[in-house]
Amino acid sequence: MNTILFELYASAVDTMKICKQLGYELGEIDIRQFPDKETYIKINSDIINRQVIFVASIDKPNNKFLPLLFAAGTARELGAEKVGVIVPYLPYMRQDKQFQPGEGITSKYFASIFSQYFNWMITIDPHLHRRHSMSEIYTIPTYVLHSTTPIANWIKANVSDPIIIGPDMESEQWVAEVAKGAQAPFIVLEKTRKGDREVEVSLPKIDEYKTRTPILVDDIISTGKTMIETVKHLNHLKMKPPICIGVHAVFSGEAYSDLLNSGAEKVVTCNTIKHQSNMIDISDLVVNCLIENING
């Protein structure tokens, strides 16, 4: 069963590189909108009895999700043997319980629909918050890749004397791994969230690292409020201007320019969502995962 890969929506992952390294065909697909905003879809490559892989950047997901399901439906209709999906950024992971009575647990409903349409999924650092494993909600094989190594390598290659700063106690293990890979010390923030957009932060023991370049790391930069508060806090403490690293460049509204203007030296992200801050390539993670789990 040979494999054909289709890119849906502008993806930041290097699909050409993936196809080249694995000998996959890069398939041709037309997706356009009718005047009434319904989606038209046409797969131009031969996929009968083949494994089809869609690469789809589905941040800001509502508008993109139905066409992705249609793509999967079309692939099956045309005789694909398996349909897998690479979702570098997986949305709808945050609402993982009822915080108030009556709330919908959207992560669960999203996972349920998703699991019906694909045979397997690859994703990078999903926001596993109160959940221990993707298998609690995803019933298909789900390969979770971690950007720890590419981030650590980027830090080692680009920053001398860093101090890694994590966003909260929950992220401590992940931050510790980045720090270990970058051969640097780390600390984590104590933060108090007040609604969607308000956050208060404090940094214990930061004074010990005055001569180092602070590197703020987080999985998702959405509003950027936590990072902005932390940047201001570090400026106030007369630390060096920090470098902000996020795995996923969600950046809602003016978050990116707000973060740049808050006093950060630079903002760096992985290429899971296409953005001008993408400097850390995670394509190799995807290639290795495909070799180990899908090609075998």
Next chain:
Amino acid sequence: MNTILFELYASAVDTMKICKQLGYELGEIDIRQFPDKETYIKINSDIINRQVIFVASIDKPNNKFLPLLFAAGTARELGAEKVGVIVPYLPYMRQDKQFQPGEGITSKYFASIFSQYFNWMITIDPHLHRRHSMSEIYTIPTYVLHSTTPIANWIKANVSDPIIIGPDMESEQWVAEVAKGAQAPFIVLEKTRKGDREVEVSLPKIDEYKTRTPILVDDIISTGKTMIETVKHLNHLKMKPPICIGVHAVFSGEAYSDLLNSGAEKVVTCNTIKHQSNMIDISDLVVNCLIENING
């Protein structure tokens, strides 16, 4: 099992009227977007062991569809006994076969997802083109209502000496019913479609009806190209300025003003999609259907 009805998205159907006539509770639901454009949903009314009905206008469907599924998922999670949906305008009915190899048959995939989330559906004049019945693709009970009578009544009350003009041979039966109800003669266009936006029309025997007011009727007005061509054609033949009636006010882009400016006397639609041209109320159809099929 008593019933509670929720309005999702601005609907044009008179939900207050429906609730009042049937003794339903009008439920409270919060739908909002997080800064990252994910949808938050919260049902504020008690729905345990009750029948839940969502009224949802889902024209321009991609963005609205996932939140609608989440609403259904939330209702079930909270203990609803049944979840029905009133979709005054049903999208994704047009792509009902592969016109070219490789095309996705989106009407089928849409129906399949839809049928998993709801116990029943009510809709008005869906675009049944090459299909004979909704049950070919929808596996749930689907109640199809026809706007023939409200449209005929509107014509009878507002236009003297009309001649009803239908868009094509396929619509002849529907147009004949409107004409019968309006006690008026009718003819149908001969049209040739050339792509999504180009249409050529001709009107046999229209000369016999020079003294009458032409009434163009169609199920969906999307680009309005067919109607615009017909209006121009009628102007050219020195007929009276026509009245354009559509069931569903889809109106892509500038279609509404283009149609008005083409020489139509007025544009009138049913309230299946909220629009300034809504003049024909179809709420009574929905009320009667609920009494006959759902309340019993």
